[in-house]
Amino acid sequence: MARGGYFFLLITIGLLASYVVDGLGVNWGQITTHILPPKVVVQMLKDNKISKVKLFEIDDATMQGLAGSNIEVMVAVPNYLLNSMTNPKTASQWVEKNVTKYLNQKPPVNIKYVAVGNEPFLAAYNGSFLNSTYPALKNVQTALNDAGHGDKVKATVPLNADIFMSPSNHYVPSAGYFRPDISTQMSDIAKFLDKNKAPFTINIYPFFNIYQNPGFPFDYAFFDGIKYPLMDDDIAYENSFDGAYDTLIMALEKVGVKNIPIIIGEVGWPTDGDKNANVELAEKFYRGLMKKIGNNMGTPLRPKQYIEVYLFGLLDEDAKDVSPGNFERHWGLFTQDGQPKFPIDLTGKGRNITLVGAKDVKMLPKKWCILRSDAKNETLIEETIKYACNYGDCTPLGMGCSCGNLDAAGNASFAYNVYYQTMGQKAGSCGFSGLAMETTKNPSSGNCTFAIRLAPPPTPSPPPASAPESGPPADGKAQSSKSSAYYYGPSLLLLLGLEVVASFFF
């Protein structure tokens, strides 16, 4: 939309508010044990005037939920298909079955972009997608063009923010460049996108700056102003979002790509799973971000323009891989059953507005599972907690998290309950060798919620156990996973002979 340009904005100033609201996007990931019906989610999007979604896969139920809604959709070629997409024939089959089909059906799905891979150059993937991403991008766009969709549907590659950097001794956006180990690929990709009038897509997470660097200037992650801005010649940078965005602009210019539209593929703040992941900071972050977007503030290098963003994310995802951190399951503006977590004015006017939650949602009965008061065997309690937490999401129990203040018995109850709910309250799921019992009294207290999950229960097979020990899956499957620059970024930078501090400000 930025391509409409400054001029367009000036003449439509009266329509600005609705223009902005209409432009907002969200990421809709579905790595959950209990999935909200797509139609319910689409109604939520409409009720909150969210007009764009970004998906991480293509599944028919989701696509049919979006059909006829006119919501703009970014569909995705998952990382595990990138290699096969280097074959033009495979790419054209993928486009036919996964794009043409939905554009041509009645009612159609309003597909606007195809994301080719998801953060494929993440250092955690050890270069697995280094050689396939650019050919896959070319083949997908060519297939789109050949199928006659090229003018309307553009292929792009959502990339993580550690693809670019600045030298540690000149740590400013104007010195930005692409990471040396991927500079050839980045140059090819950027030029190709530019030539095809497709946007460059980048994910920006100021939360990671803080998570990764204890010494990071806290206020620089937010948008409320800071005492000592980062001076880049005569430009003062007051937040890491602008710093990262403008560093990317400079990196692009260094490979000869100017004025390419930039989309923020993911940006957001988690509400649990870390001491800095809570509702208060998320609200602060979003208030600043939405004000910036809603008022077309742009960045120092691209001032006064609308920035197209996809918030991350729409819903919590309780089965997401937590190797980057326990906060991974708590990125939602809404809980996984579609209830708003905090007030936020998506138009950026800063009003105290509650988002509209999911309607007609069927929940499991109001029953919980807790530790019996006469339970004694501590060894057994510990064993059963471990078992329960392998299936259910126990990340709120961590230090500084929403249930971090529970005593040992509270911990056990939380774990038993999360298992019981995850299993759809099915008979026998509140046993734990006789240590547990059902109750109709809600054990929640303060910020610690003993959540009830959506009905009906999942299919007979148990939900996927989380795998906290393993790294992100090599095949990139089921990844709406965040960039984790903090998690391998530093070692990568060291490998390149650069100081860790180089990732400090972005």
Ligand SMILES: *[C@@H]1O[C@H](CO)[C@@H](O)[C@H](O)[C@H]1NC(C)=O
């Ligand atoms: C359509 O997309 C899905 C998900 O990415 C994939 O599994 C499937 O193979 C695709 N269909 C074709 C014909 O390529």
Ligand SMILES: *[C@@H]1O[C@H](CO)[C@@H](O)[C@H](O)[C@H]1NC(C)=O
């Ligand atoms: C990518 O290509 C380079 C150069 O041809 C090769 O050395 C490397 O092993 C390839 N990487 C992968 C993951 O295929």
Ligand SMILES: *[C@@H]1O[C@H](CO)[C@@H](O)[C@H](O)[C@H]1NC(C)=O
């Ligand atoms: C509950 O969460 C809010 C918002 O994050 C925080 O301000 C408050 O201190 C928390 N209360 C407790 C008891 O931890």
Ligand SMILES: *[C@@H]1O[C@H](CO)[C@@H](O)[C@H](O)[C@H]1NC(C)=O
């Ligand atoms: C926002 O509104 C809610 C109720 O609608 C109220 O509880 C809350 O205190 C308000 N917050 C502010 C900052 O005014």
Ligand SMILES: *[C@@H]1O[C@H](CO)[C@@H](O)[C@H](O)[C@H]1NC(C)=O
């Ligand atoms: C406690 O449970 C463990 C099994 O986890 C069992 O080996 C042990 O005998 C139990 N202790 C008592 C006192 O029942």
Ligand SMILES: *[C@@H]1O[C@H](CO)[C@@H](O)[C@H](O)[C@H]1NC(C)=O
């Ligand atoms: C509760 O569980 C958390 C997470 O496993 C743990 O860090 C904490 O020490 C436990 N608290 C008690 C009192 O056992």
Ligand SMILES: *[C@@H]1O[C@H](CO)[C@@H](O)[C@H](O)[C@H]1NC(C)=O
């Ligand atoms: C990347 O390499 C590391 C260390 O060699 C290994 O532990 C990890 O499993 C690898 N990850 C992938 C996705 O191949």
